[in-house]
Amino acid sequence: MPASISSVLIIGGSGFLGCHLVDHFYKLAPRPEIHILDIRPPPALSPNFYSFNADDISFHKGDISDPDSLRTVFRATKPDVIVHSASPVHGMGKDIYFKVNVDGTQTIVDVALEEEFWTTIKAIVYTSSASVIYDGSDLRNADETFEVPKVPLDAYNETKVLGERIVLAANGMGGGLKTCALRPSGLFGPGDRQLVPGMLAVLKTNGTLFQLGDNNNLFDFTYIGNVAHAHVLAAVKLLDSEVSNVAGEAFLITNDAPVYF
Ligand code: NAD
Structure with missing residues (x-):
């Protein structure tokens, strides 16, 4: 019987991935309390792509x-699991990262x-990259x-590392906190504001008239629902005292085949 989560706090839960994390934790049985901590409230979402009832989710601005x-x-949410998915969007300055x-x-x-939170917070799942x-x-x-390369490619990568x-x-510290990190690649799916809109913007501005490289570049895109599901699995495994091979580890998250373009 997998461990059950009583309360999950999704930090960055108003974001692209955050909304899908809410959706996937909502489908867990038994369903945990679901709380969002974000600097902005969650957006209005299409019921075609998300199954949760927004009235069942608590938003905390912070x-x-x-x-x-x-x-x-x-103190208000008493989470046994924290999922930390907050990050500034791409293209910002080094300071904000x-x-x-x-x-x-x-x-x-x-x-x-x-010490106040040792008996409450059992696990942190970090969304890395x-x-x-x-x-x-x-x-x-x-x-x-x-x-991890010795010289980081840019400030975003440096700070994600x-x-x-x-x-x-922090794994094993305090009252026995368990942590892990998930490393998804480029995310696509409902709610995407960066990847496909960015590609369409390139098309609209005739950016495709120029080609960089030999048209044989390799990139891994991962469906947002798979990434959200991976976070739920990681959280459940971290809470499960029988499973020791997740805590303290980082995992690449991908679809099962690379995409060539
Ligand atoms: P997003 O911008 O849609 O969501 C991030 C959320 O974090 C936003 O709602 C934002 O308001 C919140 N946030 C930012 N600063 C905050 C702060 N100081 N306090 C509280 N909340 C704050 O981004 P996303 O694309 O959903 O990415 C989610 C996570 O996945 C990030 O950690 C990102 O690094 C990682 N990631 C994203 C991609 C991708 O292709 N989008 C790929 C790999 C990893």
């Missing part, structure tokens, strides 16, 4: 770089490890043995 706001939400992905992640971990192992060259058949390390270093 910034992860503010420890008092985290304490207030942790460090503030949210590094300092904010450290603040979540520090507050979760305060497959880009943490990307060094600018094609990676074929990449797996978790691939090293640091965020992942902070969360994984």
Whole structure:
């Protein structure tokens, strides 16, 4: 019998992945209490793509770089599982990536490890990124043995690596907190504001008149529902005291075949 979650706090739950995380935790039986912590409220969602009733989900406005706001939400929601999926969008400056992905992640971990929360918060699942192992060259058949490059490609990747390390270093600390990190690649699916809209924008501005490379680039796109499902599986496995091979680990999340384009 898999372990059951009583209350999940989805940090960044108003985002693209966040809404699908809500949807997938909602389908769990027994269904946990579902709480969102985000700097912005969740968007209105099409019932064609999401099955949850928005009235069943509690939204808590807060910034992860503010420890008092985290304490207030942790006390109100009593999560046994935290899923940390918050991050600034692509294309922002270095400072904001460090503030949210590094300092904010450290603040979540520090507050979760305060003695007051030892008996409540049992697990943290961190949404990392497959880009943490990307060094600018094609990676074929990449797996978790691939090293993080010594020189990060950009500030986003640098801070996702640091965020992942902070969360994984907290595994086993405090009252026996369990943590893991999931590394999905480019996400697509309902609610996408970056990938397909970005490609369409390139088309509309005639950007396809120019070609970079030999038209043989390799990229891994992952369906958003699969990524959300992976987070639910990771959370359940972390709570399951019988399973020891998830805690403290990072996992690449992908569909079962690469996409060539
Ligand atoms: P998104 O921008 O749609 O969602 C991120 C959410 O985090 C937003 O709702 C935002 O308001 C919230 N947030 C930002 N700063 C915050 C703060 N200081 N405090 C609280 N909430 C804050 O992004 P997404 O595409 O859903 O990405 C979700 C996660 O997946 C991120 O951690 C991202 O790094 C990771 N990821 C995304 C992709 C992708 O292709 N989109 C690929 C790999 C990994």
